[in-house]
Amino acid sequence: MKHLTLMLLFGFLTGCAVFAPDERTGSPTELPDKYSLEQAGAFDPGRWWKSFNSTELDHLVDTALQGNFDLRSAYARVEQAYATARKTNAALYPSLDGETSASQERRYRQSNSRANHAYSETEAYYLGLAASYEVDLWGRLRSLSEAGRLEAEATQEDYESAAMTLAASVASAWADLLAVRQEKSILEEQIKTNETILHLQELRFANGLANALDVSQQRELVVAARADLVPLEAREKLYLNSLALLLGSTSPDAVQVKQQTVPRPPPLPATGIPANLLVMRPDVRSAQLRLTSADWDVSAARADRLPNLVLSADAAFSSAQFTTILTNWMTNIAGGLTAPIFDGGARAAEVDRTRAVVSENLNDYAQTVATAVKEVQDALVNESHQKRYIELLEDQLRVARISLYEARQRYLKGLSDYLTYVSQLTSVQSLERQIVQERGTLLTDRVDLHRALGGDWTKELRPLAKVKEQTSPDGDKSLQGS
Numbered sequence: 250m251k252h253l254t255l256m257l258l259f260g261f262l263t264g265c266a267v268f269a270p271d272e273r274t275g276s277p278t279e280l281p282d283k284y285s286l287e288q289a290g291a292f293d294p295g296r297w298w299k300s301f302n303s304t305e306l307d308h309l310v311d312t313a314l315q316g317n318f319d320l321r322s323a324y325a326r327v328e329q330a331y332a333t334a335r336k337t338n339a340a341l342y343p344s345l346d347g348e349t350s351a352s353q354e355r356r357y358r359q360s361n362s363r364a365n366h367a368y369s370e371t372e373a374y375y376l377g378l379a380a381s382y383e384v385d386l387w388g389r390l391r392s393l394s395e396a397g398r399l400e401a402e403a404t405q406e407d408y409e410s411a412a413m414t415l416a417a418s419v420a421s422a423w424a425d426l427l428a429v430r431q432e433k434s435i436l437e438e439q440i441k442t443n444e445t446i447l448h449l450q451e452l453r454f455a456n457g458l459a460n461a462l463d464v465s466q467q468r469e470l471v472v473a474a475r476a477d478l479v480p481l482e483a484r485e486k487l488y489l490n491s492l493a494l495l496l497g498s499t500s501p502d503a504v505q506v507k508q509q510t511v512p513r514p515p516p517l518p519a520t521g522i523p524a525n526l527l528v529m530r531p532d533v534r535s536a537q538l539r540l541t542s543a544d545w546d547v548s549a550a551r552a553d554r555l556p557n558l559v560l561s562a563d564a565a566f567s568s569a570q571f572t573t574i575l576t577n578w579m580t581n582i583a584g585g586l587t588a589p590i591f592d593g594g595a596r597a598a599e600v601d602r603t604r605a606v607v608s609e610n611l612n613d614y615a616q617t618v619a620t621a622v623k624e625v626q627d628a629l630v631n632e633s634h635q636k637r638y639i640e641l642l643e644d645q646l647r648v649a650r651i652s653l654y655e656a657r658q659r660y661l662k663g664l665s666d667y668l669t670y671v672s673q674l675t676s677v678q679s680l681e682r683q684i685v686q687e688r689g690t691l692l693t694d695r696v697d698l699h700r701a702l703g704g705d706w707t708k709e710l711r712p713l714a715k716v717k718e719q720t721s722p723d724g725d726k727s728l729q730g731s
Contacts, residue, residue, distance in 0.1 A: 266388025266395070268551040270544035273537070277615040280523045280622065286629040290519025294529055294704035298420050300515045305506050306423050309492065313419045314710065316497025320415055323408040330404035337397035340390045343382035350375045377565035384560060389552035392545045399542035406535035409707035413531060417700035419495050421693045423506065426488040428689025431510045432682050433481040436474060439678045443471045446674075450667075463667035470671055474678075511688045514695040517632070520702060526621045529703035533621055536614040543610045547603040554596045556588035621701065628698035635691045642687060646680040653677050 298310050314320065354371040385391055447467045453459035489501035496503055527533055563581040589596060656673040659665040 266392050266548055268548040270548055276618055277611060278618055283522060284520055284629060285626055286633055288517050288520045292519050292521030292525055296706045297699040305508060309423060310416050310419050312496045313415055314412060317415050317495055318497055320411055323411040327404050327408045330401040334397040334401040338394040341394055343380055345380045348377045375567045380562045382560045384558040386558055387552035387555045389549050392549035396542045396545035399538045403535045403538035406531040409531035412707050412710050417696050420696045422488055422492045424689050424692035427508055427511045428685055429481055429484045432685045435681050436478050440474045443474055447471050466667055466671045511692060514692055523622050530621050531707060533617050536617040540610040540614045543607040547607060550600045550603045556586055558586050560584045624701035628701050632694040635694050639687050642684050649677045649680055
């Protein structure tokens with residue numbers, strides 16, 4: 250046993266990764282110093298949706314983070330990844346198996362037909378232990394363990410990315426719901442106004458002050474407005490259904506939103522600098538972790554081309570009587586060294602494959618970073634131009650209302666036909682509804698900006714505490730099984 254202890258100690262002391270990859274720092278692609286539409290100030294990585302000051306939205310997001318089906322699936326994938334990492338890490342430790350058996354043999358013999366039967370009975374008992382340990386001479390096992398740990402952490406980041414996307418999806422659906430509700434409310438008021446005008450036109454027609462065409466034109470406007478109401482009612486129900494699904498429910502009754510109007514977005518948040526995305530975006534962090542994991546896979550593949558040392562030890566107790574089993578024993582200690590001589594190039598091909606995976610992941614990482622910067626830039630551009638667009642629409646509405654008043658006065662004085670007035674009324678009503686739609690778009694643009702900027706609030710959702718310790722190759726208890 251003394252020799253075995255020394256050999257195991259040697260294995261632990263020599264278990265270093267000879268081909269450990271260099272640490273990767275910085276960005277995989279060039280980053281601009283600032284965004285094209287810079288918003289000065291320190292970026293707030295907290296729960297951004299609270300800036301909308303809506304308790305209903307807060308409740309919707311919190312409910313979704315607890316009950317969303319896709320997020321629960323992502324949670325399960327995290328658990329799978331950590332379990333797989335623990336399984337891989339187990340190879341760093343010795344294995345011990347036990348075996349026991351008992352047998353009884355009875356034999357009757359008769360040499361000839363006249364001889365008596367001969368009876369014999371034999372018993373055998375066996376109790377044994379077998380231990381084996383692969384000495385990680387070149388760090389192959391440790392490299393695999395490190396790769397597994399990083400892959401588990403990347404899966405954790407995928408979970409956080411799903412949570413971030415979910416919060417944005419809920420906020421966008423909420424904004425769309427409010428926009429369609431406000432538009433529906435405006436349309437209902439327009440229908441009432443048009444019905445009132447129609448009634449007045451019918452009275453004017455009865456008194457000979459208007460012709461049948463004037464009445465028909467106004468009646469057409471009423472019918473068209475009623476027709477426009479139907480798809481708005483359908484969209485409202487569809488948005489409620491979408492929100493219910495995001496919340497993890499099959500009933501739209503689970504969505505408690507009483508608000509009817511689109512709020513104006515709060516002041517534009519400070520964006521910080523593009524380099525912040527490397528730590529604030531979970532999808533970027535995930536890509537970086539998978540790249541480093543691939544680096545460690547290369548290390549393991551290179552170490553696999555070197556000799557392999559496996560230690561084994563057996564201890565066994567056996568006896569023909571159970572009472573004396575512990576007095577009959579034997580032990581065996583062995584060590585075997587194997588080295589690849591010819592494998593048809595399989596191990597060299599594996600090194601090439603893992604290096605190609607690193608190259609792929611490096612490009613994926615760069616693409617993810619570049620996409621993140623683009624998404625922030627796009628969101629800033631969209632919001633800036635959307636605000637300007639709404640301002641111009643509001644100016645257009647003010648002018649259109651003046652024109653409507655003038656058109657009505659000219660019609661009443663007989664200076665123009667009713668079609669001119671109806672056309673101007675239709676323009677005003679269309680602009681009123683369009684402005685509500687565009688305000689809803691502005692709100693979703695703000696949601697897109699927050700999603701693009703990322704944040705660290707998702708770390709509060711981490712289902713498994715002490716992420717690095719749980720898959721540490723340095724002997725954490727959580728890796729040793731139960």
